[in-house]
Amino acid sequence: MTDDIARKLKAAAAELFTQQGFTATRVADIVANAGVAQGTFYLHFENKPSLFVALIDEFFAGLIEETLARHPAKRLQTGEQLAAEVEEIWAAIIRYGRKHALLTTLVLREAHALPPEQRDHVNRHFEQGADALAQYLEEVQQLGLVKNLPVRLIAWLLVGMIERAMHYAVFVAPNAPSVSLAGHCTEFELRGLLNCGAAVSGCPS
Amino acid sequence: MTDDIARKLKAAAAELFTQQGFTATRVADIVANAGVAQGTFYLHFENKPSLFVALIDEFFAGLIEETLARHPAKRLQTGEQLAAEVEEIWAAIIRYGRKHALLTTLVLREAHALPPEQRDHVNRHFEQGADALAQYLEEVQQLGLVKNLPVRLIAWLLVGMIERAMHYAVFVAPNAPSVSLAGHCTEFELRGLLNCGAAVSGCPS
Amino acid sequence: MTDDIARKLKAAAAELFTQQGFTATRVADIVANAGVAQGTFYLHFENKPSLFVALIDEFFAGLIEETLARHPAKRLQTGEQLAAEVEEIWAAIIRYGRKHALLTTLVLREAHALPPEQRDHVNRHFEQGADALAQYLEEVQQLGLVKNLPVRLIAWLLVGMIERAMHYAVFVAPNAPSVSLAGHCTEFELRGLLNCGAAVSGCPS
Amino acid sequence: MTDDIARKLKAAAAELFTQQGFTATRVADIVANAGVAQGTFYLHFENKPSLFVALIDEFFAGLIEETLARHPAKRLQTGEQLAAEVEEIWAAIIRYGRKHALLTTLVLREAHALPPEQRDHVNRHFEQGADALAQYLEEVQQLGLVKNLPVRLIAWLLVGMIERAMHYAVFVAPNAPSVSLAGHCTEFELRGLLNCGAAVSGCPS
DNA sequence: GATGAATGAGGGTTCATTCAT
DNA sequence: CATGAATGAACCCTCATTCAT
Numbered sequence: 068m069t070d071d072i073a074r075k076l077k078a079a080a081a082e083l084f085t086q087q088g089f090t091a092t093r094v095a096d097i098v099a100n101a102g103v104a105q106g107t108f109y110l111h112f113e114n115k116p117s118l119f120v121a122l123i124d125e126f127f128a129g130l131i132e133e134t135l136a137r138h139p140a141k142r143l144q145t146g147e148q149l150a151a152e153v154e155e156i157w158a159a160i161i162r163y164g165r166k167h168a169l170l171t172t173l174v175l176r177e178a179h180a181l182p183p184e185q186r187d188h189v190n191r192h193f194e195q196g197a198d199a200l201a202q203y204l205e206e207v208q209q210l211g212l213v214k215n216l217p218v219r220l221i222a223w224l225l226v227g228m229i230e231r232a233m234h235y236a237v238f239v240a241p242n243a244p245s246v247s248l249a250g251h252c253t254e255f256e257l258r259g260l261l262n263c264g265a266a267v268s269g270c271p272s
Numbered sequence: 273m274t275d276d277i278a279r280k281l282k283a284a285a286a287e288l289f290t291q292q293g294f295t296a297t298r299v300a301d302i303v304a305n306a307g308v309a310q311g312t313f314y315l316h317f318e319n320k321p322s323l324f325v326a327l328i329d330e331f332f333a334g335l336i337e338e339t340l341a342r343h344p345a346k347r348l349q350t351g352e353q354l355a356a357e358v359e360e361i362w363a364a365i366i367r368y369g370r371k372h373a374l375l376t377t378l379v380l381r382e383a384h385a386l387p388p389e390q391r392d393h394v395n396r397h398f399e400q401g402a403d404a405l406a407q408y409l410e411e412v413q414q415l416g417l418v419k420n421l422p423v424r425l426i427a428w429l430l431v432g433m434i435e436r437a438m439h440y441a442v443f444v445a446p447n448a449p450s451v452s453l454a455g456h457c458t459e460f461e462l463r464g465l466l467n468c469g470a471a472v473s474g475c476p477s
Numbered sequence: 478m479t480d481d482i483a484r485k486l487k488a489a490a491a492e493l494f495t496q497q498g499f500t501a502t503r504v505a506d507i508v509a510n511a512g513v514a515q516g517t518f519y520l521h522f523e524n525k526p527s528l529f530v531a532l533i534d535e536f537f538a539g540l541i542e543e544t545l546a547r548h549p550a551k552r553l554q555t556g557e558q559l560a561a562e563v564e565e566i567w568a569a570i571i572r573y574g575r576k577h578a579l580l581t582t583l584v585l586r587e588a589h590a591l592p593p594e595q596r597d598h599v600n601r602h603f604e605q606g607a608d609a610l611a612q613y614l615e616e617v618q619q620l621g622l623v624k625n626l627p628v629r630l631i632a633w634l635l636v637g638m639i640e641r642a643m644h645y646a647v648f649v650a651p652n653a654p655s656v657s658l659a660g661h662c663t664e665f666e667l668r669g670l671l672n673c674g675a676a677v678s679g680c681p682s
Numbered sequence: 683m684t685d686d687i688a689r690k691l692k693a694a695a696a697e698l699f700t701q702q703g704f705t706a707t708r709v710a711d712i713v714a715n716a717g718v719a720q721g722t723f724y725l726h727f728e729n730k731p732s733l734f735v736a737l738i739d740e741f742f743a744g745l746i747e748e749t750l751a752r753h754p755a756k757r758l759q760t761g762e763q764l765a766a767e768v769e770e771i772w773a774a775i776i777r778y779g780r781k782h783a784l785l786t787t788l789v790l791r792e793a794h795a796l797p798p799e800q801r802d803h804v805n806r807h808f809e810q811g812a813d814a815l816a817q818y819l820e821e822v823q824q825l826g827l828v829k830n831l832p833v834r835l836i837a838w839l840l841v842g843m844i845e846r847a848m849h850y851a852v853f854v855a856p857n858a859p860s861v862s863l864a865g866h867c868t869e870f871e872l873r874g875l876l877n878c879g880a881a882v883s884g885c886p887s
Numbered sequence: 888g889a890t891g892a893a894t895g896a897g898g899g900t901t902c903a904t905t906c907a908t
Numbered sequence: 909c910a911t912g913a914a915t916g917a918a919c920c921c922t923c924a925t926t927c928a929t
Binding site for chain 1: 923
Binding site for chain 3: 702703705706761764765791792793794795797798801819826827828829831832834835836838839841842843844845846847849850854855858863866867869870871872873874875876877
């Protein structure tokens with residue numbers, strides 16, 4: 068019952084935050100949308116930002132669980148295997164973003180509307196994501212599968228790519244097949260943009 | 273004289289928005305910091321969001337000018353030349369972000385705190401950036417220098433990489449030499465992460 | 478409970494509007510005078526003008542109810558009966574104005590201080606009053622009791638007389654007996670100023 | 683030159699006050715409409731209300747001059763003469779209101795939007811008007827031309843009639859011939875509404 | 888636990904007025 | 909005299925949060 072109300076509040080809030088933005092959404096709107104009384108809100112959440120944070124936490128927990136957590140670097144032996152893994156991760160990311168489009172929108176577009184304290188909380192999620200990616204990169208580096216580029220920098224670049232890949236998959240081209248998107252992302256991430264046929268000296272035969 | 277006040281207001285606002293966030297910064301703070309009266313603010317800016325937008329516009333105008341505008345795709349003939357150009361662009365981006373650290377912070381961290389109207393304005397900058405990148409990619413594709421990946425997707429991935437590269441250069445590793453960062457970004461962007469020594473079938477001799 | 482607060486707010490506002498005028502009265506004054514919090518005001522009224530309008534509406538509803546509504550023209554047969562009715566109406570008007578001196582003051586003196594929208598609303602009351610009077614005049618004209626003067630013009634002249642009669646009864650001569658005032662108004666309205674003894678050709682034998 | 687500016691300011695203000703109301707008209711609007719600088723306003727008028735008062739004073743001076751001042755009670759001897767005079771006064775009033783429609787509108791509709799001090803000033807005009815009418819009535823009473831009704835009360839009733847007659851002539855029926863309106867007003871004022879044919883005991887043969 | 892009326896601090900914006908040029 | 913940029917006091921209204929029922 069109690070959990071039910073919290074869930075209704077979160078669903079209502081996710082919808083409204085997405086439509087009107089965090090700042091423009093009033094607690095009164097949320098409770099109206101959820102069909103409970105104004106005061107009830109504060110029995111379930113400390114305040115408005117903390118409801119937002121709960122949504123964000125949910126998003127990140129789910130995302131990590133369905134991506135990196137399911138695809139440990141350890142078992143990989145060849146570049147081919149890595150490529151397969153990476154492609155699956157990209158596909159999982161894109162599917163996750165589309166499945167939780169509201170939450171994705173919130174994370175990508177509303178996180179900065181929060182007051183400093185909660186904003187830091189959200190940023191910590193991104194940092195943890197970058198850390199996890201950095202660690203993953205280090206492992207595959209030690210396996211000799213990827214180049215010796217500085218992992219923290221690359222991790223942050225990947226974070227940016229992931230953000231915008233989700234943005235693209237959800238807002239720009241919501242109908243593009245996720246496998247196809249995942250394939251392109253993987254190709255770009257692992258082998259870069261340069262045409263192998265071009266006269267370059269980087270990837271010699 | 274008049275322009276001087278506008279400049280003082282923008283400088284004061286950039287500082288305060290960066291420190292406390294857009295929402296938490298009151299117009300009263302800005303004018304106090306700039307040393308003018310409250311009413312004077314509204315002689316120079318329509319309202320608080322529009323001052324923010326002025327800062328953002330400034331940022332993007334400068335960024336485009338110092339990067340893509342100076343490095344047209346047309347003249348390129350070889351992958352080596354492209355790589356050199358791309359590296360210079362990355363370096364310019366990183367230098368720009370560091371030179372205008374306050375504005376960069378605002379764009380990366382505060383843009384979504386705006387009311388809907390102004391937020392749309394900011395988003396249009398990102399879209400225009402993506403468009404410009406997509407066009408650039410198309411041109412180098414037609415020159416046969418880069419692979420036939422879908423340009424709009426890649427453009428958005430690059431936008432994400434740029435955002436996080438600036439983030440990294442300004443916040444995470446403010447002392448890392450920009451040339452070095454630019455080199456790594458270029459390597460990643462053009463040739464990908466995969467170790468050429470690894471057993472892969474993607475870049476055959 | 479809720480109605481009680483609205484009543485307190487209206488009473489406080491009527492007093493302050495009367496003393497200091499609509500514009501000079503701040504919402505803060507009203508709530509202080511009513512003993513509630515600033516925000517409470519907006520639970521009961523949309524804004525300051527709409528509280529004023531509520532007072533005005535109350536005034537007109539009561540005035541109509543105690544005057545024209547109680548004295549239909551239909552039953553009248555002789556000029557004597559009409560005169561008696563008219564005198565009772567004048568007496569009712571004067572008593573009403575004195576009984577609700579604050580509201581009367583507001584209607585007579587503050588109505589034009591409102592913003593356009595609400596001012597129109599008030600003006601509509603006057604127009605409805607004129608309409609009602611015009612209809613009354615038409616009925617008694619058809620009964621042959623009054624002259625064939627253009628009813629809408631006369632109705633507006635009567636509106637002016639009523640306004641100033643209330644003004645006189647409330648501000649100029651608050652102690653004059655209302656029956657006496659009503660008698661004079663009736664005499665003036667029905668038989669005019671001209672001395673019958675004077676040599677005139679208007680009311681021939 | 684100086685007077686010219688004052689005149690332009692008054693004309694501009696009369697127009698704007700009429701259209702948007704006193705409160706909603708900003709000094710900035712007036713000077714823009716008059717084609718002078720903001721500061722120039724204060725070389726010619728103490729402040730916004732005092733410009734309004736100047737317009738009102740002008741209105742009343744002209745009105746008195748063209749009505750009562752030209753029609754002294756002294757020379758009258760018969761009711762017929764009085765009726766003729768009264769009708770001319772009514773006609774003059776109506777013509778004046780129509781000729782100075784903007785000023786009339788201001789006096790009838792905006793006077794109460796003023797701050798207390800200036801509002802009192804305007805009210806004094808009405809009181810002086812009532813006084814003048816009362817004196818006129820006394821004189822014609824002493825000449826035996828009009829009934830012995832209390833002059834101050836009647837004076838105020840006449841003020842109300844005049845206000846609403848102007849209102850009618852300017853707003854309700856701007857095309858009705860003024861002589862005709864003046865005739866009806868005179869008939870009503872001097873001989874009342876009652877049909878002489880009706881069975882009444884007030885005006886016996 | 889649930890309610891929702893009451894709270895009251897907070898801040899963006901307006902605009903009459905001034906005064907250095 | 910004229911200018912118009914600068915001033916800053918004033919005020920309405922919002923809305924997150926509380927608490928008596």
